[in-house]
Amino acid sequence: MIKNNKLIPFVSLSLALVFVRLIFIGSTMVIDDEAYYAMYARHLSPGYIDHGPTVAFVIWLFTLIFGETGFGIRFGSVFLLTLMGWILYQFGKNQFSERAGIILSLLVVSNVLFHTNGVIITPDAPLAFFTICAMMLYFKGYHENAKFLIPGGVLLGVAMLSKISAAFPAIALAAYPLLNPNKRGLLKNPRYYISFVTAFMIFSPFIIWNANNNWAFFVYQGSHVTEGGGFNSFIELWAGLAILIGPVLFYFAAVKPAIFCIIKGKKKSGSDAMQFFSLMTAIPFLYFLFHSFFSRMEINWPAPVFFGGIFICAIIFDERWDALKKFFTVQILYSLSLVGIITIQTFFPFLPLSGNSDITNRYFYYSSFKNEVKSYIKDELNGKGVRIASNNFQIPSMLNVYANPNPEAVCLSIDYHETLYSFLYPDSSFIGEDLIILWEGNQFPKSLKSYFSEISHLITFESKRRGSVVEQYTFWECLDYKGKN
Numbered sequence: 001m002i003k004n005n006k007l008i009p010f011v012s013l014s015l016a017l018v019f020v021r022l023i024f025i026g027s028t029m030v031i032d033d034e035a036y037y038a039m040y041a042r043h044l045s046p047g048y049i050d051h052g053p054t055v056a057f058v059i060w061l062f063t064l065i066f067g068e069t070g071f072g073i074r075f076g077s078v079f080l081l082t083l084m085g086w087i088l089y090q091f092g093k094n095q096f097s098e099r100a101g102i103i104l105s106l107l108v109v110s111n112v113l114f115h116t117n118g119v120i121i122t123p124d125a126p127l128a129f130f131t132i133c134a135m136m137l138y139f140k141g142y143h144e145n146a147k148f149l150i151p152g153g154v155l156l157g158v159a160m161l162s163k164i165s166a167a168f169p170a171i172a173l174a175a176y177p178l179l180n181p182n183k184r185g186l187l188k189n190p191r192y193y194i195s196f197v198t199a200f201m202i203f204s205p206f207i208i209w210n211a212n213n214n215w216a217f218f219v220y221q222g223s224h225v226t227e228g229g230g231f232n233s234f235i236e237l238w239a240g241l242a243i244l245i246g247p248v249l250f251y252f253a254a255v256k257p258a259i260f261c262i263i264k265g266k267k268k269s270g271s272d273a274m275q276f277f278s279l280m281t282a283i284p285f286l287y288f289l290f291h292s293f294f295s296r297m298e299i300n301w302p303a304p305v306f307f308g309g310i311f312i313c314a315i316i317f318d319e320r321w322d323a324l325k326k327f328f329t330v331q332i333l334y335s336l337s338l339v340g341i342i343t344i345q346t347f348f349p350f351l352p353l354s355g356n357s358d359i360t361n362r363y364f365y366y367s368s369f370k371n372e373v374k375s376y377i378k379d380e381l382n383g384k385g386v387r388i389a390s391n392n393f394q395i396p397s398m399l400n401v402y403a404n405p406n407p408e409a410v411c412l413s414i415d416y417h418e419t420l421y422s423f424l425y426p427d428s429s430f431i432g433e434d435l436i437i438l439w440e441g442n443q444f445p446k447s448l449k450s451y452f453s454e455i456s457h458l459i460t461f462e463s464k465r466r467g468s469v470v471e472q473y474t475f476w477e478c479l480d481y482k483g484k485n
Contacts, residue, residue, distance in 0.1 A: 029364070035402075036420070055123045077118050107331070112245070130162055131162075137152030153197070153199040156196075160203045170199065274312065367470075382406050433481050451478075
């Protein structure tokens with residue numbers, strides 16, 4: 001048992017990371033994906049073509065409190081990660097030991113994969129929070145008292161409304177009593193079934209929205225996840241994940257549970273906790289591992305693999321502390337180093353990187369929008385009734401957040417996938433109208449030229465970082481939009 005004074009370093013580190021995150025979200029611009037989800041919050045709906053609505057309601061809640069600022073848009077990410085760190089500590093302490101609680105919490109709050117969810121608000125932030133919390137409630141429901149199953153179902157439903165990849169942990173949660181002979185008695189308990197019915201009922205508005213919109217999400221995601229992959233993309237994905245979360249955690253939180261399920265499953269041995277959380281890891285791991293052979297995946301997509309794995313890692317480290325404490329120390333120092341490097345590089349760039357190779361440039365690509373572009377729109381465009389448009393979702397979303405044009409900027413989606421804007425502002429409503437096109441660089445996009453009768457240059461702005469130009473944006477006056485068809 002760890003004495004209370006041993007909590008001081010844990011609490012101090014946790015609070016320091018919260019402070020770093022609050023400073024970060026208050027001192028940097030939101031990135032384009034975050035601005036797009038902020039548009040979700042402006043236009044609340046049971047579903048969207050890209051994701052479910054949970055992230056929209058999180059942003060909506062905290063922008064009500066703090067306003068539609070970078071801090072307000074992102075505060076939910078800091079709040080969810082901080083709360084999850086505390087809940088994980090309490091769960092680990094109550095179910096295993098105080099040391100297990102500390103290990104479990106620190107593995108999450110210090111890791112750059114979860115840290116990113118704590119400073120950037122995307123569907124991954126509520127996905128991680130609600131899925132992990134659902135796992136903990138189901139664990140208590142299966143091993144302590146079945147009364148926890150229905151609340152677990154509630155959180156599982158919200159997790160699925162966050163991101164559809166929560167379906168893989170959901171499958172594992174449903175399968176556990178089937179695969180563990182000692183828990184098959186739970187299949188006679190109505191709460192088991194009610195919990196999953198509850199999860200589906202919470203998820204059902206998203207299904208209904210899709211049924212009313214030609215199954216837009218499933219059509220879009222179906223084409224998106226089948227984009228060509230290959231051996232190189234497979235290696236890039238899993239090597240990148242191992243580097244991102246750290247080799248120690250990658251092994252104990254992904255590889256080890258898979259091995260446990262194969263070896264221990266045959267022998268029907270191992271603790272209930274190891275069986276439960278290994279299954280939570282193995283099912284998502286098998287899916288993403290198999291699918292990544294054939295599709296190019298973004299590095300955050302397999303994140304659900306590690307939601308159960310962090311518990312496995314904490315259990316193993318706690319049980320074999322004397323032998324593994326050096327590995328734990330290495331993992332925490334590794335994670336903190338990555339967090340520190342990214343944070344320092346954002347404010348005081350010291351690595352010899354440029355362009356897209358420096359991921360921290362994304363906080364500066366739209367720096368001109370905060371003042372120069374905003375002033376230009378206010379002085380020259382607002383009040384004229386001319387709508388600003390672009391041809392991706394990022395530019396109009398950043399413009400709406402930082403310049404707030406009237407009317408709201410939109411995405412045309414010409415030879416581009418549909419977005420939120422396709423449902424809010426159908427293309428047919430712009431036919432015959434004059435539009436202001438905002439685009440990257442100082443050349444008008446060739447793919448859009450045939451859609452207007454006349455195009456003229458208005459003004460070009462430069463976004464800078466420490467005096468160096470990182471991106472240009474040009475306004476074009478475009479007359480008589482002909483429509484995509």
